[in-house]
Amino acid sequence: MWLIYAAGSAFFAGITSILAKCGIRRTDSNVATAVRTVVILLFSWLMVWIVGSGDQIHAISGSTMAFLVLSGTATGASWLCYFRALQLGNINKVAPIDKSSTVLTILLALIFLHEGLSFLKAAAMLTIFAGIFLMIEKKDIKERRENGNGWFLYACGSALFASLTAILGKIGISGVESNLGTATRTTVVLLMAWMMVFITGKQKEVKQIPPRELFFICCSGIATGASWLCYYHALQMGPASVVAPVDKLSVLVTVAFSYLVFGERLSRRAAAGLALLTFGTVAMALL
Secondary structure, eight states, X not given: OHHHHHHHHHHHXXXXXXXXXXXXXXXXHHHHHHHHHHHHHHHHHXXXXXXXXXXXXXXXXXXXXXXXXXXXXXXXXXXXXXXXXXXXXXXXXXXXXXXXXXXXXXXXXXXXXXXXXXXXXXXXXXXXXXXXXXXXXXXXXXXXHHOTTSHHHHHHHHXXXXXXXXXXXXXXXXXXXXXXXXXXXXXXXXXXXXXXXXXXXXXXXXXXXXXXXXXXXXXXXXXXXXXXXXHHHHHHHSOHHHHHHHHTTHHHHHHHHHHHHHOOOOOHHHHHHHHHHHHHHHHHHHO
């Protein structure tokens, strides 16, 4: 059952990238992140109310709450990097780099969660890494060298913080009902997102968001909320070293919709990389 939730997380996460890209064409990425987090928070606490787990919040231990807060902080940092990268770069370039968090998550799960890494799993991990490498073309590396503050750097930051999110979330979610844990950590993300808006002095831009972009931002928030609920329910039931790679299959959804919506095409090299990434991820889930 956890595999179904992981697949659902991947689907909604893939849609999130497309909807978010549509919502940040003229809207600052930090402002958009803060607004969409409000939607996610409402969505998350609605699910808590539906399943009736709100009264369990007082039973959350101090250590569990600490890891939920740390996980939420890592998620907030990952989001701020990811949506800034989306605003600056091509979806088909940003998404694969973000998905490189899969490899780091597997390694961290091995070190901190003591999840086994067999020879076959190691081979699948290397396949995933090879796929990601092929999707990052030479011209992307050149652009990174010429513009250190460009989308490449933000995408790498997104991957780093996303891997920390998975590990911290796995530890924190083990002692609390998954919907309640998701809502709790989303509260932390909300505070962090709005703090960044006020630090950069962009709070006045909230009222200036075009209605069409606001609609897409809100839709991306709903999609993210659905993805999170699936993801952390899967983490609670299954191994992080498998749940994380399955979730990263969202890149397939992202690539498909980026072609349909934005007309973005993959080169042959990138297409081969996507095939390896998919094969390695599926193998990791089945092993």
